[in-house]
Amino acid sequence: MMTRREMFHGAVSGAGALLGAGLFPGHALGADMPVIQAPGSPKRVIFFLQNHGFDPLTCIPKDLNKESCALDGLTLEKPMEALERYKDRMHIITGLHGRHTNPGHSAYFGALGAYRGGTGVPPSAATIDYVLSRALPPTIMPPLCIGMESLDSMRARPTLATLSASGPNQPIFMHCDPTMLYQLLFGSIAEGAIRQHYEARANMMLEVERAAGLKSKGLPVSDGDRYGKYVGGFRDLNGLTEKLSGISDRLKQFAPKLDERYTNPKFETDWHDALLDIGIAALQANLTNVLTIASGCGEYFGSWKGLGINETGHGLGHIDQPGNEIWTKIRQYNCGMLVRLMKALEATPEGSGTMMDNTLIVYSSNNAEKQHSEGATWPFVLLGNAGGRFKTGQYTNIKERPINDLYATFLHGVGAPVDRFNMDKNMANLHHSRVGPIEELLA
Numbered sequence: 001m002m003t004r005r006e007m008f009h010g011a012v013s014g015a016g017a018l019l020g021a022g023l024f025p026g027h028a029l030g031a032d033m034p035v036i037q038a039p040g041s042p043k044r045v046i047f048f049l050q051n052h053g054f055d056p057l058t059c060i061p062k063d064l065n066k067e068s069c070a071l072d073g074l075t076l077e078k079p080m081e082a083l084e085r086y087k088d089r090m091h092i093i094t095g096l097h098g099r100h101t102n103p104g105h106s107a108y109f110g111a112l113g114a115y116r117g118g119t120g121v122p123p124s125a126a127t128i129d130y131v132l133s134r135a136l137p138p139t140i141m142p143p144l145c146i147g148m149e150s151l152d153s154m155r156a157r158p159t160l161a162t163l164s165a166s167g168p169n170q171p172i173f174m175h176c177d178p179t180m181l182y183q184l185l186f187g188s189i190a191e192g193a194i195r196q197h198y199e200a201r202a203n204m205m206l207e208v209e210r211a212a213g214l215k216s217k218g219l220p221v222s223d224g225d226r227y228g229k230y231v232g233g234f235r236d237l238n239g240l241t242e243k244l245s246g247i248s249d250r251l252k253q254f255a256p257k258l259d260e261r262y263t264n265p266k267f268e269t270d271w272h273d274a275l276l277d278i279g280i281a282a283l284q285a286n287l288t289n290v291l292t293i294a295s296g297c298g299e300y301f302g303s304w305k306g307l308g309i310n311e312t313g314h315g316l317g318h319i320d321q322p323g324n325e326i327w328t329k330i331r332q333y334n335c336g337m338l339v340r341l342m343k344a345l346e347a348t349p350e351g352s353g354t355m356m357d358n359t360l361i362v363y364s365s366n367n368a369e370k371q372h373s374e375g376a377t378w379p380f381v382l383l384g385n386a387g388g389r390f391k392t393g394q395y396t397n398i399k400e401r402p403i404n405d406l407y408a409t410f411l412h413g414v415g416a417p418v419d420r421f422n423m424d425k426n427m428a429n430l431h432h433s434r435v436g437p438i439e440e441l442l443a
Contacts, residue, residue, distance in 0.1 A: 047291070092396070
């Protein structure tokens, strides 16, 4: 039997995550970021950010002695070996920088926004995951963000916002509790307690929308406009509930199986794996066109006891990653998740091929190459080519260009070209940003 407290907590957590998700897209994009609905490929982008940095020596293949070359014939380092068979669909990128993002322990919103971030700094513009979601073929949800941390942290903070934003001061919340997220997305087809929670939340949100609308009457114009956005947010959330109820067959086809990982996890990695399953299902059911995965929740803590790692938290970031057994396990776990994503999308038909054919996966970190980083080098690994838009099977070292230029390249690749991403001309000259995409990355 669920209590009123549990009912309200689940309802507010789900609502909070979506109400912060930028459900007012017209406020998020500037004139230089066109909103388009591409008729075909590419169709989706996945971001996977591991905290505590991504040392380039982890991803640079063995015996590499060239600035740029094909990956064929080279061998990936042990932490990345799960991706060995996917080298022909991979592009390893080094040499980019993010000095201006203030990465330190974490650049937070600056990691995907490519602007100054840091502890307590709110987003100053939309992040690349949100902007891409507006440029890709539309789905019924904004970007879905999931965060992975210790069990205690995920239970205490089922939603939080650290990485993604739909505009200035408009954070997008990530989901950290798989049971609550399952209830939000698949509750309409669930049974038992999950279904009860879903129906209770739906009824409560309708009442909240009605009450909030009544309260808005008689407010001054300035307050009324602001309050109206919140009322509209509840309206959009209730609209999402209605839309999900209308695609029950699709949800039943792809809904992950509920098991003890959700209700009785032994380790935090049980919840990590369950969250990934929900993220995959959301993509397969075409609920969202952008999935952002934050291992470590975009902060500087983290726990992987399920991998046999007893060290937790901030101290993990003080360990040199290359050749370290702990970081080899964490990176191998990440790469195993990437393989699960690719296999699931490869197994799902789309058009004349599969979903993976129309997908780009971006693997990196939320604070460049290490903890306490100055952002001098920020490696990325791309998987997939998004319908043939991006080169694969390559290693490319790009000297001195900022991560903004990579994000502009993503937008060019999906058919929404911009001169620059979140960088004005004065900052561009200072940080060596160039107009347009990084041509070496486009097919």
